[in-house]
Amino acid sequence: MSRFFNSQILILIGCSLFVFYLAGVPLVMLLYGSVRSAPIGEPGATYTIQNYIKAYFDREFYLLFWNSLKFAVGNCIVSFLIGTYLAWISERTNTPFKKLFLVMALIPFIIPGILSTIAWILLLSPKIGLINLVVKGLLRLEAAPFNVYSMGGMIWAEAIHLYPLVFLLMSAAFRNMDTSLEEASLSAGSSTFVTFRRITLPLMRPAMFSVLLIMFVRGMEAFEVPALIGVPAKISVFTTKIFLAIHQFPSDFGLAGSYAVTLLAISTTGVLIYGRITRREERYATVTGKGYRPRVIDLGPWKYLTCASAFVIFALAVVFPVFILLWSSFIPYYGVPSAELVGKMTIANYTYIMNYPLALTAFKNSFYLSVGSATLVMLLTSVIAWITVKSKLPGRVFLDNVTFIPIAMPGIVLGVSLIWVYLTLPIPIYGTIWVLLLAYITKFMPYGIRAASASMIQINKELEEASLASGGTWFQTFWKVILPLLMPGFVAGWIYVSIISLRELSTSILLYSYNSTVLSIMAFDLWEGGQYTYVCALGVLMVLLLVAMAFVARKLGARIGIAE
Amino acid sequence: MAEKRFMVQIEFLEKYFGEDKDRVHVLKGISLDIPEGSLYTFLGPSGCGKTTTLRCVAGLERPEGGKISIDGRPVFASGERVYIPTNKRPIGMVFQSYAIWPHMTVFENVAYPLTIQRRPRRSKSEIRQKVEEVLKVVGLHGLEDRPAPKLSGGQQQRVAFARALVNEPKVMLLDEPLSNLDAKLREQMRFEIKALQRRVNITTIYVTHDQAEALAISDQIAVMHAGKLIEVGTAHQLYSRPKRKFTATFLGLTNLIEGKVVELGGDSRPGQMETKKGIFSFVPATGLTKGETAVLSIRPEHIQVHKQQPQGLENVVEGTVKEAVFMGDAYHCQIAVGDLLLRVHTHPFLSMSPGEKVYLHLDPQSCNGLPAEDVEGMDESMLGA
Structure with missing residues (x-):
């Protein structure tokens, strides 16, 4: 009994806590950061509403x-x-x-x-x-x-x-x-x-x-x-103002924060x-x-x-x-x-892009991030969808709502929040590809849960109970029965998340570093540098990569799941 | 049989659905003993709690109170806080929808209970052998590699049985297994299930709302209504000697005549009941007392129709034919005795026409005297069925 109990409870609690962490912590840190007098990490910071006063009493704010x-x-x-x-x-x-x-x-x-x-x-x-x-x-x-x-x-x-x-x-x-x-x-x-x-x-x-x-x-x-x-x-609009407030030197985190909170409130x-x-x-x-x-x-x-x-x-x-x-x-x-x-x-533009020093890194990063975030988002949301759709666990409606929080968070706001989170918390991933991965999972979780829930609702409860009655543990049931039956929704969600991950710009632009550059950032930088023809070559390659990924995912999904 | 051994024992099972204000009491202290090797049916109208009781035995529902033991071992006991999860109970289950996994072949479906087992871990050849054996038993030999979606309804059901049996469970649980089949196949499968159960000799709990199915298949039937156990007995006992009004009306057709017990009788002497249509001899149900208001229940086929007044017989009343419908094997008639309308089934050769005056003989041996009030809140519309 205990074995069954533990593996199930561990997975369910683990996934739920992870969702709370992803969706809740950035929100809290954003609000916290916007009422601090100095950037987090700097000593001597106090609570203040100065950031809001500075933002709201500026004519520019109304413009x-x-x-x-x-x-x-x-x-x-x-x-x-x-x-x-x-x-x-x-x-x-x-x-x-x-x-x-x-x-x-x-x-x-x-x-x-x-x-x-x-x-x-x-x-x-x-x-x-x-x-x-x-x-x-x-x-x-x-x-x-x-x-x-x-x-x-x-x-x-x-x-x-x-x-x-x-x-x-x-x-x-x-x-x-x-x-x-x-x-x-x-x-x-x-x-x-x-x-x-x-x-x-x-x-x-x-x-x-x-x-x-x-x-x-x-x-x-x-x-x-x-x-x-x-x-x-x-x-200027809110998103670009926030971007510029952070990209100027020195960065004005407080101002960016108060603008971000305003934008968040509107959305x-x-x-x-x-x-x-x-x-x-x-x-x-x-x-x-x-x-x-x-x-x-x-x-x-x-x-x-x-x-x-x-x-x-x-x-x-x-x-x-x-x-x-x-x-x-x-x-x-x-x-x-x-x-x-x-x-x-x-084809000189294409050869240039291929030989561009950062290109290989960017391609690799984008590919890994896109595949990684799509897979993790779908696995995570499949478990969450099971809790919210199939289980009778207390708090499941709340969990469902928490999973949807990031849909109200504009990309740039999420970026600001995550800067705060990982400059404050003793988790040394700031500036690495991992912070981007977490950002993507957070941002695309709502799309994942939508696809997973829609499929989960259609799975007859008895298919799951038959596995339990056959002696299967919760984990075996989830892995061998539910997940394969969820495949059509899983693949559809996976394709969508991988596509939007690959083109994500507004969050990445606040969180990337040299080594964690992605394709969309590279395109942005090339454009800012005035290298129009190179950007277009890169863009064509990106689109080709997207089409190929969607195609492969469809093929794979058809083989694993039920033939549609 | 020297000593009857019980495979499943249920004691004072209590179950509620919903929370707070919307709480519904669905099982009100159900107690049952299911003998080893028998085919035991839970019968009742929808919402009576039969499926919930079955799901409690399976562990798919967690009761609020009571105790359930399988093979002498408690799997649920509210007092001792015992709750064995479904996957650790020695059961095999066939679901109403069959729940055949569409992403697996027949072989994979049936082998599933074996492949996921950790202790003892089974070898590939052992699994293959067991699956082949059980597929032979259910008559699906040779269909191992067929994908599940390509099976007919009857085949899916056989797969469901094979999957429930392959790991040699102690109890097989069947949740309305025939309700998704068409009428012809349903009748055929009744006999097959019965034969299969005898061959494997496995204790089986069978849930159905179809009384004909229950009569045809069961060793014992537990009649349930509104979360309570009404009566347990063999098909024959429940049909010809019901002890409760609900059983008499739910199983087959019956006529009810209200009255008052004036004589209880005893040994070979019949009881006497006074009704608006005169005094009737009847067989009293246990627990009936003298002076009590009661009902007299008699099945339509136990009423004999005479064109002339029969001499020297008890329980004879005069009536007028209101309706006579030829059904092939019988005439189904409605005969008015004053303001009372009796259903009567007669021999097809005895032709009758509406308006004709006839004499009805209510065979005293087939007249059952039952307590008038036995189920609280019983819905009259349910009884007419």
């Missing part, structure tokens, strides 16, 4: 707030309009090729934010932007029609990168709606328009509001676009409201099993227009950015496509 708000709301509106429009035409109209839209929507996920930002600078910069030059040439304009270095440019670059998320969420919302509710309204004698206004819209409202909130929080947390476009354009509010709207069950919503047959609207000849517009959006989101990255990666110096440059195309 920051205003900029962040404009950027987040702008991103929210633009990405929502594009994503919802595409979702509507693909789910509820007879637009041709609509099956293709889903595949098209997934492609942008594989392009790291930093690359998409760089691509849009290369497309819309007033001096070198390809689109600007082409439009200027065609319309014989005096000046460049677009300027990416503006609030509008920032919003566009962010929204065109994030809209696929809106598309997926809104497609699901359209799909899960019971169309007989609309049909009941039509049969009651109301017109299509009245039905839309009185029935469809109110039914969609919770879904729409929650999607808007997610996009708002994403905009608040965004780092790549504000750092690469906002900083040169002198448009937490958003996440909490979101949580209220979407009930707990829906957080795990995968397939409701109710296959409603969607009522498809016949658009008549308009369907060619909607189809064309979808392809235009696809071109903007994928074809243009990918083209400019590929093009730039094969030319010796940056320039607009021309016959002359085509003749000079070369």
Whole structure:
């Protein structure tokens, strides 16, 4: 009896404590650090609210707030309009090729934010932007029609990168709606328009509001676009301000801390409201099993227009950015496509990257971190999902909530918090790859638990009990029965976490050191150094690595788990 | 049998579900002794606590009070704080959904209880041999390498049995094992389970809500209702001599006539009950007292229909045919005796038409006198089934 008891209890308690440590300690240290008069570790520090006074009584704070708000709301509106429009035409109209839209929507996920930002600078910069030059040439304009270095440019670059998320969420919302509710309204004698206004819209409202909130929080947390476009354009938002406060010399940890707490408060509010709207069950919503047959609207000849517009959006989101990255990666110096440059195309950028002193380290680090964090996140969250879904242990709801805390923590805020944690605690991992690993596990835990819980719910309790009744211990049952049955969700979560790990920038940038450089940091540094063509070559290699990893994971998962 | 040995003993089992305000008392002091080698059925309507009792024996539920012993060894005792976890109990279990692991082959499923065993650790050849043996017993020989999702419902069930039996447990627990099969297969499997149980001679607890299944398969049946044990007996005893009103109504069809015991009878003399339809001779259940209000229970097939008034017979009443439905092997009739409606099954050759006047003979040997109130809070709708 004791043997059984011990191994189970040890694993469960161990995993729970680890989750509390990962999610709770950074939060506590951030709050603590923001009320200290000197950086942690320095003697003579006292408690103070000076950091907050300094932050809030500065005119710049309100400018920051205003900029962040404009950027987040702008991103929210633009990405929502594009994503919802595409979702509507693909789910509820007879637009041709609509099956293709889903595949098209997934492609942008594989392009790291930093690359998409760089691509849009290369497309819309007033001096070198390809689109600007082409439009200027065609319309014989005096000046460049677009300027990416503006609030509008920032919003566009962010929204065109994030809209696929809106598309997926809104497609699901359209799909899960019971169309007989609309049909009941039509049969009651109301017109299509009245039905839309009185029935469809109110039914969609919770879904729409929650999607808007997610996009708002994403905009608040965004780092790549504000750092690469906002900083040169002198448009500061919270994330870049925190970054600069730490990267200036000497670092102002106190100020960074108070800004970080403010940003955290904003995003937490958003996440909490979101949580209220979407009930707990829906957080795990995968397939409701109710296959409603969607009522498809016949658009008549308009369907060619909607189809064309979808392809235009696809071109903007994928074809243009990918083209400019590929093009730039094969030319010796940056320039607009021309016959002359085509003749000079070369793979020199790739050989340069391969021979770049840090490149091998960065590739290795990124690869290990991505595989390591994805594997550990999924193993950890599988155990947590078992506790929260299958067990009747006290405190399981609390544990579930704690696992979700990091979703409200913007990457840059997590970075600030972890600096404090590992400069204070006697755990000598600061500046090593291990601190990055812990950061990634913390940050991506919520995505892992979502995938693991959704799968865990679908495992019949009796499959587990049959193992116990066969004499299996808890550990044997978990390892031989639950984990294999969890494989589809495990693999899906693993692929997602490994992809977002590989492109992570906003947390890493505060925590890396020379030896723990990762690919996204290397791309950032090359860009800051003005080496555009090299960045693009590196970017293409990153995307190839991501595609290869997703492919291998799918193959492996299909072999281990149940054939889907 | 000189001395009956009990394989499973349950004493005063108490179990609650839920917490605080929503606490529900699901097992109210269940006590049972299950003889070695028998097929013992827990029978009752859904929510009666039969599955919960089984799961307590398996260790999948932890009771709040009482004691459970398997083979003389306590596996749960609330007083002594004994609780042996499921995986250390000498049991094999077949689940309602069969719980065949879809990521394993037939062989891997059945071998699982052996492969995970640490002491004694078994060799590969020993495992293979045992699995082959047990697959032969359940009639699945040659399907070892078939992936589990490619099995039919009946095959999955056989795999579940093989897996439950392979490690030679002391008790086999079956949780409604036939409820997921179609009607034809269900009848066939009843006989197979019975035959299998006899062949292996293993003590088996069988949970079902299907009374026909229980009658067909069991050595002994424990009738349960609302967390309480109502009555234990063989199929024959429970059907023809129920001691409780609930048993009489839950097992098969019966007619109930309310009355009052005027004479208890004794030895070979029948008792006498006074009802609104006259005085009836009956066989009293143990514990019934003189003067007590009681019910008289008689099965539809034990009422004989006469077209003319029979002479020299007790328990005869006059009635009018309300409905007569031909069922092939019998006529199922509803016959009104005043305001009382009796169900009667008659021989198919005795044709009857609605409105006809008939005489009914209620065979005194088949009239059971039962206590009128035996289950508190009994739901009348449940009795009609």
